[in-house]
Amino acid sequence: MIKYPTAFHITDIPIVPIIFCCFLQFSAIPLAAQNDLAQTGQAVASSALEGNEAARAIDGKRETLWASGKDDEEPWLMVRLPGATELTRIQVIFGQELAPPQNFHLQYLLNGEWRNIKTVRDNGSHAADILLEKELLTDRIRLASGESQSMQVAVFGLFGQPYEDTSAMETKAVLVNQSGYNLHRTKRFTAPEIPDHTGFEIRQKNRQEVLYRGKVVEEKGDFTDFNPRSDKEYVIRVGDEESFPFRIGPYWLERVTYRLMLDFMIGARHYVGNVEEIRPLSFEWRDGDFFNWALQSFVALYLANPGAFERMEVTAPYRDNATFPETYKGLWGALEPYIEETPDIVRLIHWDADVKVSQRLDHEMQKAELAHFLYAWPYLKRWLPQQNFNRVYEYAREVWEKSTVSEHANSKYDQSPEHNLLALKTRLGTTKGEMPPGFSVIPNLMMYKVAQRENEADAHKYFQAAYRQMEWMIANLDWHDPMTTKGQRMSEHLTMRAFAYFHSQFPDQAPAGLVEKVTGWAGVALSRSDNMWDFRKYDDDDWVPPGWNETGNVLGFPAAALAAMSVLGDGDIKDKLEILVWSHMENAFGRNPTGRQFSYKGPEEVEGVDLGWYSRHKGGIGLLEELPFVFDGSPKSFHYPNHPGAGNLGWTEGWVQFNTAFNTSMAYLANYYTEISLEKKNTGQLTIRLKAPLNFHEDQTDSLAMNIRNMLGDSITVVLKEENPFSDTLTATVKIEDGGIKAEGQVLPLGKGGSIEASYGYGYFRKTATIVVE
Template identity: 30%
Template sequence: MKNKILLFCLLTLSHCLPNIVSGQQAKVTSPPIVNQAGYNLDEAKRFVCYGAPNGTAFEVLPVGSPGKAPFKGKIVDFAGDFTAFNPEAVTGEFIIRVPGFGDSKPFWIADHLMEKLSSQLAYQFFIDVRGSEDPVYSDEQHVAGGGPSRDGGAYTLEAVYETLLYASNPALFDRWHEDFDDAAVPDLIKLILWHAEFAYQHRDYNGPTAHRPYDIGHPDQQLQRYDYQNTLDQLAAVCAAYHSFLKPYLDEAKYQRYRQACLQHWEAYERDRVVRYWVKSQKWIDVGWQEFNEMGNVFGQAVFRNLFMYLCEKNEADGQPEKFLAYAREAAQDIIQNWDFNNPRHMWWIRNGEHITPQALAFFLMVAPESAPYGIREKLAAWTEHMKAKTNNFWQYRKHSDTEWAHPKTKELGNTGLGGSMFAVAHLLDDPQLRALGWSQVNQVFGLNPAQAHYSNKSQERLDLNGYWAGIETGWPDAHPNGAGKLGLVRGTLDGTPLDNMFPYNPEPDKDEVISYYATEGWAVTNRAWMSSVVFSTLGSHQLRVLNKDGQEVNEVVTGDVVTIELKAALNQNWNAAEEGWVLIQSGQEAPQPIKVTETGPNTGIFTAKYTPDLPPKTVVRISYGYLGFEKVKEFTIK
């Protein structure tokens, strides 16, 4: 995989042409621009130095340690690649030095660095942005959009992506209990259950809300004030998770109430199908009824919700799994047939909803590959080629067209979910090129962009809340702390992105004509898009192995022999201590049981446990980590 990623990065650099003649000196130049936090070990790593001629040398240097550079390279089309540089267990920072252009900001290179810095903030945002602390009596008329999140409705789909977040790396989220101060229940689980109860209590709510720039309903219907239909999408995710990991925390009677709410209203609420022309927006960017809208109906929601119900119903004696699987297949076939990459209303114009479409198709292949309709892989492969073409520039930024990089008037924070889509699809198609492009989307969030700023404003208020990313020197230059979402005191908020007039590199655009990177305001649905990148990042990096005493992988084990269970996962939060996690072990038909794994040393990112089976021959032992399609599984047979 490492060699594939390195080859792709070199090929990309040789073919990505900027909007000026390749190799010529630009009138405006930049220092080396990097991901300010840093880069994951064994993943793609690159920087941009605008104006540097082809062949310009660069060095990667430890901060404060003069001497021989541990890595050197050449710039091609304003970009440098150092994917091959993977210093093990180093806690110090590095810089990029380009003679004549200066030094970059310092950055780390570390095991699962992005996940280390972002996983907790990803859900803490959704703790802080809740319109109330009570999911039942939530004071909707004083909450913009009605909630559960301020300036959002049920369409924010909090429970859907929180459920996937936990499923992707459960042992990590089991560590954190401080926000809700409940030693028995992890914070993320408490948050999922809070959103589930809100969804249940609002499953038919159509009362007043504070400001909202839209109405709900088809053109020939009486319009609604709240998108209560989307509460079932959230309940469906929780019902699926009940059978995977929520059973210890969710009372069965309450779960059955959630399930029955879905079963009773599913078809009446159009949850069985793709919903079109359902949101009447007053926003200038999407005024009126559009086919799909981020504020209520996104291409792909129907696949997710019906797959969740399928996973739920498979476990019920009176379940109807085939009905929901058929609905999911029909919705996926709709996407295969009608998803038009050249229609902006299906792509970047949906903004914060765009990430859902490819992720939904990917989820089908993750949880029910044998039942997926023909054409899903082919559609995702076509999307991959489209994205490779649109990111064929030195920023590896997804451009709108040959003449427009980004929107000229409004931020595009929905792009923060593009990395998640690329990670999911790259995993399924075994495409390291696409995975590398996914990391470029993450890099943009962390400052590798024309503004040279992280997309989140680094306010003192957020720092005081411990609600900001470590390692970021320059945050977004403005914020809108008292807007509809009241995000000033919300941890992990994203605020703005470069507009079109900042590209290809124009850090000081004409602010009188277009308020460029001050086009700023965070939004809950934006942070959901970003959460999806955290969710799907681990698909290509988690590994699970079973090793014999000689360190060789085994598929058969003699009863009584000692084997080593080895997990590589994004659990490395403390570089100065050996940490712990767990995996599930299942022998034959017995229920799975957790077994503790311990890091082999500080900052190794490898977690192991010794296991001695005492089982009859032919017993199959199953080791797993993760849920809902994110499982890493290793099986061996007793002989």
């Protein structure tokens, strides 16, 4: 049962004007020949006596009723309709065995909160008939008691017209990732209401030749093994129906998003982005609050695929705090500037840490993020002054165990009982996404490594805190409760990433039951994903967290799934999770009930996108609408399983937290598929191969300068180049002769043991290959 009151709030502000007609006696309300929409819905209640379940209130029979449990002090009855409906009238008949409630609320769900349609006080009647002055568009209505007493409801009637947005465009019958698919990865589409075993064909756009054939099964098709080496556009045809065109490339998703990911975050910087206003609920990023997870998303991206970000054009200027008005003094500038050649992604890392330290942000989630900066320092220090590390480390050590939060560093969304990061965290946040389970695990494990690096005598306290937290999670998290998973919205990925990080970095010290717990998570995720969209649902009944713009959860779920896959051994579960990784990316790019990519400006910004989100939110706390690559919206509960006619319904607004969730997924995606190998040839040569998201453009020759090392730590640089325009691999071949490796005028002695090592990525995302060549 969904316990909505734990996640939502009641407000006494009437949102929709109504005419409250009258209270009538039980016998005065005729039910015959009325179109009661409640009878098409599902009823859920806070509690129920045996034989008096919630469904009894919507069966159209006066003689049956719902009765709340005897110990239920805040009884409520909720009806969920099959889709968004325009209600004009609500009817309630209370049971005759109890006095009717004197005070009660009629409410509807909007953006995750129960809003009052009407609050009734000093009631003395068993019946109410309420006419709405303006149609109320919703798919959920709740009757909630306004006092501590049992409640009985014989009839909860809802009347009106099924809703359909007449401005909604007709969707395609074949729904694909409009931009494109990655070569050699899972590729699927959805064809709603197409019978099983109907054939589909793939053709080049505007050509008749059939290049691939398959069958639609359970309203979806799979063309994973269609891997053309071509720069052409393709379409899928099912009978006379045709999809939007799409491309297939070695790293297509990375190609169309990497630059845009950084451009969004550069512009979203607070004070110095494309808007210089000081905004509420904003610290480092406009509308970022304390749970934006931006710093760790940048660090993860850089560690996973440094070559891709180091080669990008630098576009983010340094803005000196001294050049701003007095009201901006001290908001940033505690960290000395970076050198001129610093990549944009490192500039963003620097910005985030600088604001945290400059403003002394001591909320537990703000200070926890600093561990990612400190952990990554060995890979950042070539761009940044040593003063940066010293200031951040000093501040982090000072406030890590501080149990209180400064007023200026907090916001209305704070749910933390206290802020000591060594303390056990047992409280779950709401569907706002502000307090995911296990958010302190990775920061404490990183601080453990940093403290060891700095020869701190108390380093082990960080490990002990992470270990206790992981033990608690293994013992107490119930994956069947959506508040431990999708209910954490765009922050869900932090939980499973904590499991994966402990498993990969401390495999011999991890608590017992870690792998089994991850396996359980995967099982629940898969059980909720067997549908036409390959979409992981909120629970067995709801597709998405009720009422929310859940965009960030769709974008962040691949990071959670990939983290789980890194823990699981090869097998069927892992293979099925991989399908979900790509189906959620496909969902964000048009394979969803609306047929739209999540960005309003998608068609003009994202290569290959044909149809963007319906609208964008202008204004808001973040003032983000003019930025590139804003994820404005995603399908709501009433769009699923397939109701495109609902149209532009539900809240639409971009949020920094949505983009940082996507950033994190892209980091885990890069790492998961990165491979490096060394192969000795009989001809006295050594071949180095690297699979990583680096070959984006078929009309350019992509390359990477990589260091190879001997066991003494000596190294030389070797340039790897793409094998062909559509290859996912970069290679180089060097000579083995005279007791060394020779490449481009350099010589690397083989040294003791004759071993050579090559690696790509940094820190916890480092991939390594070693070979003995003598």
